Amino acid sequence: MMKKFLKKSYIILPHILLAAVLASTALQAEFPKDTTGFTVLSVLLAAVEAALIIRRKKWSAYGITAIVYGLILIWSLYPVINGRESFLFPPPQRISAIFVLDILVILKSIVSSLWLLLLSFVIALILGIGLGMICGKVKRLQNVVMPIARVLSPVPALIYAPYVVAVMPNFTLAALFIITSGLFYPILINVIVTLQHFDPKLRDASDVMGLGLKSTIVNIYLPYCMPSLFNTLAMQISNAFLLLIGAELMGMDSGLGWYVKYNSDFSDYVRVIAGFIVIGMIIAVVNTGLQKLRAKILLWQSAEQ
Secondary structure (H helix, E strand, C coil), X not given: CHHXXXXXXXXXXXXXXXHHHHHHHHHHCCCCCCHHHHHHHHXXXXXXXXXXXXXXXXXXXXXXXXHHHHHXXXXXXXXXXXXXXXXXXXXXXXXXXXXXHCHHHHHHHHHHHHHHHHHHXXXXXXXXXXXHHHHHHCHHHHHXXXXXXXXXXXXXXXXXXHHHHHHCCCHHHHHHHHHHHHHHHHHHHHHHHHHHXXXXXXXXXXXXXXXXXXXXXXXXHHHHHHHHHHHHHHHHHHHHHHHHHHHHCCCCCCCHHHHHHHHXXXXXXXXXXXXXXXXXXXXXXXXXXXXXXXXXXXXXXXXXX
16 A cells, blocks of 8 residues: 555656745746746746656656656745845746747857767767777787876866867867867777777687778777677767867857856856756757667667666
């Protein structure tokens, strides 16, 4: 009996919290000033509720949704708890209104940041995988490159910022260099370390078959490194966004980092928090996309699971 009660409570809890959030924001909203914000917030919460209904068979969906609703509810009740509204903690409906008021600026910032991030990832992957594969084939080169990579890898890429900004012709190239350098060494080290555990018999077989360097890398080394490489990329996503935001703060005139910094300079914390939310959503989308890409490329692992 108790188990059934707890199960039903767990399922009903997100819906109760949703009703509490809507009631709290509606009672505190200043209409018609907050009409847009309250409408946008209601639409966003309705989208979350629809996603919960679609994925209702997944037990974790109820827990995640309840936590999201709970945090929004606590945030909305802060003025009541504090006794007055704080400009550091603006109501949820004021934040959601920014997604309409600043939609063009936010979309431009997202495109700018994702383009810079994608280009950095591509360059880092090409250089890291390429050099790592060659080092896996040529042992002497590996003995030279690996110690250097282990020394430079722990150094935060943002520490190069003052010098890079002075050397590079513009802020975009400076940001590209900083992000790429921060991603390059983990990828390089991952490929080299993975190939160090490569079965010597397979390496000997490729030598006996007379496979050239290109064929060995493309047909043997690269598929062998893909699983661990995807694990490294998944762990580097947060680091990449940290580098991206830090690089955009140096003086760029677009991007999510610029959007947050620009509005924080004017103490516009409504837009600052909206920027935080957008960054979090983009990271979640990128992580989900990376997982789906992994499932499509590593078909043999999907079949085993």
